[in-house]
Amino acid sequence: MSSRVLDVSATEVSTDAMRAPDAAGRFGRFGGRYLPEALMPAAKAVEAAFREAWSDAAFTTEYRRLLATYVGRPTPLTECARLSEALGVRVLLKREDLAHTGSHKINNVLGQALLAQRMGKRKLIAETGAGQHGVATATAAALLGLACTVYMGQTDVRRQELNVFRMELLGAEVVPVTSANGVGTLKEATNGALRAWVNETENAHYCVGSTMGPHPYPWMVREFQRVIGDEARAQCADRLPTAVPDVVVACVGGGSNAAGTFAGFVDTPARLVGVEAAGGSAVDKGKLGVLHGFMSHFLQDDDSQVLEAHSISAGLDYPGVGPEHVHLASIGRVHYTSVTDEQAMRALKLVTRTEGILPALESAHALAWVVDAAATGELPAGSTVLVTLSGRGDKDIHQIREHLR
Amino acid sequence: MSVAVATLEHHLRAARADGRRLLIPYVMAGVVPDWLDLVRGAAEAGADAIEIGLPFSDPMLDGPTVQQAAALATGRGARPRPLLDSLAGLDVGVPLVVMTYANVAMTLTPERGVGGFVDYLAAVGVRGVIVPDLPLEESAEYLARASEAEVAAVLLAAPSCDDERCREIAQASSGFVYCMSSMRITGERADLATTARETARRLKGMTDLPVVTGFGISTVAHAVEACADADGVVVGSAFMRMLVDGAPVAEVVDAVAAFRRALSSAGG
Numbered sequence: 001m002s003s004r005v006l007d008v009s010a011t012e013v014s015t016d017a018m019r020a021p022d023a024a025g026r027f028g029r030f031g032g033r034y035l036p037e038a039l040m041p042a043a044k045a046v047e048a049a050f051r052e053a054w055s056d057a058a059f060t061t062e063y064r065r066l067l068a069t070y071v072g073r074p075t076p077l078t079e080c081a082r083l084s085e086a087l088g089v090r091v092l093l094k095r096e097d098l099a100h101t102g103s104h105k106i107n108n109v110l111g112q113a114l115l116a117q118r119m120g121k122r123k124l125i126a127e128t129g130a131g132q133h134g135v136a137t138a139t140a141a142a143l144l145g146l147a148c149t150v151y152m153g154q155t156d157v158r159r160q161e162l163n164v165f166r167m168e169l170l171g172a173e174v175v176p177v178t179s180a181n182g183v184g185t186l187k188e189a190t191n192g193a194l195r196a197w198v199n200e201t202e203n204a205h206y207c208v209g210s211t212m213g214p215h216p217y218p219w220m221v222r223e224f225q226r227v228i229g230d231e232a233r234a235q236c237a238d239r240l241p242t243a244v245p246d247v248v249v250a251c252v253g254g255g256s257n258a259a260g261t262f263a264g265f266v267d268t269p270a271r272l273v274g275v276e277a278a279g280g281s282a283v284d285k286g287k288l289g290v291l292h293g294f295m296s297h298f299l300q301d302d303d304s305q306v307l308e309a310h311s312i313s314a315g316l317d318y319p320g321v322g323p324e325h326v327h328l329a330s331i332g333r334v335h336y337t338s339v340t341d342e343q344a345m346r347a348l349k350l351v352t353r354t355e356g357i358l359p360a361l362e363s364a365h366a367l368a369w370v371v372d373a374a375a376t377g378e379l380p381a382g383s384t385v386l387v388t389l390s391g392r393g394d395k396d397i398h399q400i401r402e403h404l405r
Numbered sequence: 406m407s408v409a410v411a412t413l414e415h416h417l418r419a420a421r422a423d424g425r426r427l428l429i430p431y432v433m434a435g436v437v438p439d440w441l442d443l444v445r446g447a448a449e450a451g452a453d454a455i456e457i458g459l460p461f462s463d464p465m466l467d468g469p470t471v472q473q474a475a476a477l478a479t480g481r482g483a484r485p486r487p488l489l490d491s492l493a494g495l496d497v498g499v500p501l502v503v504m505t506y507a508n509v510a511m512t513l514t515p516e517r518g519v520g521g522f523v524d525y526l527a528a529v530g531v532r533g534v535i536v537p538d539l540p541l542e543e544s545a546e547y548l549a550r551a552s553e554a555e556v557a558a559v560l561l562a563a564p565s566c567d568d569e570r571c572r573e574i575a576q577a578s579s580g581f582v583y584c585m586s587s588m589r590i591t592g593e594r595a596d597l598a599t600t601a602r603e604t605a606r607r608l609k610g611m612t613d614l615p616v617v618t619g620f621g622i623s624t625v626a627h628a629v630e631a632c633a634d635a636d637g638v639v640v641g642s643a644f645m646r647m648l649v650d651g652a653p654v655a656e657v658v659d660a661v662a663a664f665r666r667a668l669s670s671a672g673g
Contacts, residue, residue, distance in 0.1 A: 024542060024543075032542075032543055033540065033542060033543065034507050034538045034539065034540070034543055035538055035540055036465060036466050036537045036538055036540070036561065036563070037537070037540055037560075037561045037562060037563040037565075037566060037570075037574070037585065038466075038561075038563035038564075038565055038585060038588055040540050040542075040563075040565075040566075040570075041565045041566070041567075041570075042565070179472055179476065182462075187463065191463050191464075191465065194465050195465065195466075195468075195590045198465075198466065198588065198589065198590050199588065199589050199590060201565065201588060202588070287512065287515065288511070288512070288515070289508045289511060289512050290506075290507040290508045290511055290538065291463055291508055292463070292465070293465075293538070295511075298508070300508070300512065303484040303485055303486070304461070304485055304508055304509040304511075304512040304513055305460075305461065305462040305479065306462045306463050306508065307462075
C-alpha cells in the first residue's frame with residue numbers, strides 16, 4: 001500500500017474546476033461534518049483512507065479494472081435520431097443505464113467497497129430509496145465477499161419489491177425503516193443507516209449513495225462518479241464538431257450522477273442544468289439547515305422539522321440535495337430547475353417510443369426538461385444536448401404501469 | 406465565570422462536593438400534556454439538573470423510545486419555540502439543560518443561526534445546551550456565543566475518542582462533560598456497557614468538570630455502577646418508555662425518586 005497521502009493542493013489540481021472542498025469539507029458555505037462525536041473518528045478515517053487510496057496507483061488501477069471488466073465501462077454515448085427529430089434539438093444520451101446493475105450507482109459503490117476492504121471493514125451499510133444504490137451495494141458486497149445491510153423506507157420496500165428481492169438474492173439483509181411520524185422513504189432509510197453506523201462503526205463502512213452526508217462523502221462520491229463526465233467529455237470531443245455540447249443535463253436527487261457529469265464539463269462553455277423533482281426541489285425551495293451530517297438546503301417547515309419530499313421517483317424523494325450543488329447554484333455555474341411527475345412520465349413515454357429506451361423515472365426528469373425546453377424555445381433549435389441517462393426503468397415498471405392505467 | 410454557567414456548573418460542583426452522585430433525568434418536551442409537571446416532580450424527587458429534549462423530525466442519535474417520545478410530542482402539536490417559551494419563568498430549583506439537533510439550533514431563528522438559538526435559551530432561563538451533532542470542528546461560533554450568553558455548552562465524549570480528543574472536548578465543554586457510555590444510540594439495555602466506566606475514568610483524569618455518563622443507563626443498578634467512576638448519570642429512555650407505554654407522570658416521578666435513593670444509599 002502506498003504511503004503517499006494526497007495533500008489539498010494536489011487534490012485541487014486533480015479535480016480541476018469542481019475543486020475539492022476546503023479542509024472542513026465545505027463547498028462555499030455548504031457541506032461540513034455535523035456528526036455526533038461517536039461518528040467523528042469513523043468519518044475522519046474514511047477521509048484519510050480515501051485521500052490515501054485515491055493517490056495510490058494500485059487502488060485506482062484496481063478500481064478502473066473493475067469499471068472496465070465488471071461494470072462495462074466506458075458506457076456508450078447514444079445519438080437519439082428520432083427523438084432529436086421530434087424535438088428539433090440534437091440529443092445525446094450518456095448511457096449509465098447500461099452499466100452493470102442498471103445505473104450509475106455502481107461506479108461509486110465499487111470505489112467505496114474497495115475502500116472498505118482496504119480499511120479492513122467486513123460489512124457495508126447502505127440506505128436506498130429506489131433500490132438502485134441498494135442493489136449496487138449488495139452487488140459490490142457479493143463481489144468482494146463483504147456482508148451487507150441495506151436500510152430502506154417501509155413505503156419504498158413495498159413499491160420497489162423487485163429490487164428488494166434482488167438485494168436479498170445477492171445476500172444482503174434489507175431492513176425496512178419506519179418511524180412514528182414518517183412516511184417510509186429515503187429520509188428515514190438514511191436515519192436508519194446512520195444509526196446503524198453509530199452502532200457498528202468498528203466493523204462496518206457506511207456506503208453513502210449520493211453526494212451527500214458528512215465530509216468526505218459529497219466529495220468522494222463525486223470523484224467516484226466523475227468517470228461519467230470524463231468519459232462523456234472525451235466521447236463528445238470525438239463526436240461533435242464543437243467538441244462540447246451546448247447544454248449538459250442531469251437529474252438531481254442527492255445529486256451524484258449530476259455531480260459526476262458536471263465535473264467533466266464544468267470548465268467548458270456548456271450550459272449545465274440540474275433537474276429536480278417538483279416535490280423535492282431542495283436547491284430552490286429548500287432552506288439552509290443541517291441533516292444527515294451536512295449543511296445544505298432542505299425542505300423544512302417553520303418549526304425546524306424536515307419535511308418529506310414527494311416524487312413518483314423513489315430516487316428523487318429526498319428532502320435535501322448535495323452541498324456542492326447548492327454551491328454551484330449559488331455561484332451561478334449550474335442552473336437548477338424542477339419538473340412534475342406528469343412531465344417526467346410524458347418524457348418517459350416519448351423516449352421509450354422514439355428510441356426504444358425505457359429510462360428510470362429519475363432520468364425521465366432530466367429528459368422532461370429537455371422535451372419542454374425544446375418546445376418553449378429555451379433550448380434553441382439545433383442545440384446539442386447531452387443528457388445523462390442515470391439508470392434504466394425496469395425497476396420502475398410497476399409504478400409506470402400504475403400511473404398509466 | 407459567568408452567572409448562568411456558574412449556576413449549572415456551581416450547582417453540580419456543589420452537589421458533587423457534598424458527596425452526592427448527580428442525577429439528570431431526560432424529559433422530551435411535550436411528550437405528554439403534563440410534561441412540565443414531570444419537570445417539577447423530577448426536581449422535587451432529587452434531580453440535580455434536568456435535560457429537556459426538543460423534538461426533531463430526524464434524531465440521528467436516538468433509539469426507538471426517544472423517537473416515539475418525539476413523535477408523541479410532535480403529534481400533539483409540540484413545536485420547539487412554544488416549548489421553550491413554556492420554560493420561561495419555570496423555577497424548579499435546578500438548572501434546565503436543553504438538548505436538540507443542529508438543524509433546530511440553526512433554524513430556530515434562521516436569520517441569526519446557532520447564536521440566536523443560544524440567546525433564545527438564555528432568554529427563557531435555560532442554563533445549558535447540548536447539540537450532539539455540533540462537534541468541536543463545527544462549534545466555534547456556538548461555543549463563543551454560549552459563553553457570552555451565559556449558557557453552558559455541554560459537549561459529548563464517546564468511547565471512540567482518543568485521549569487527545571477527550572482532552573479537547575473536556576476543555577471546550579462547560580457545565581459538565583457528557584460521557585457516552587457506549588458506541589450505541591440511546592435506548593435501554595440489559596447491562597451497562599463495559600466502555601462506560603472506562604471512558605468516564607479517562608475523562609475524570611483529564612478534567613475537574615463534572616463527568617456525567619448517559620446512553621443506556623436503564624436501571625438503578627446501572628446508575629450505581631456507572632457512578633463508581635462518573636460523577637453522575639443521565640437517564641432518558643427508561644423514563645420515556647414509561648410515558649410512551651402510558652404511565653402517568655407521577656409514576657415516572659416515583660422512578661426518578663428510586664434512582665435518587667439508590668444513588669444516595671450507594672454513598673452519593
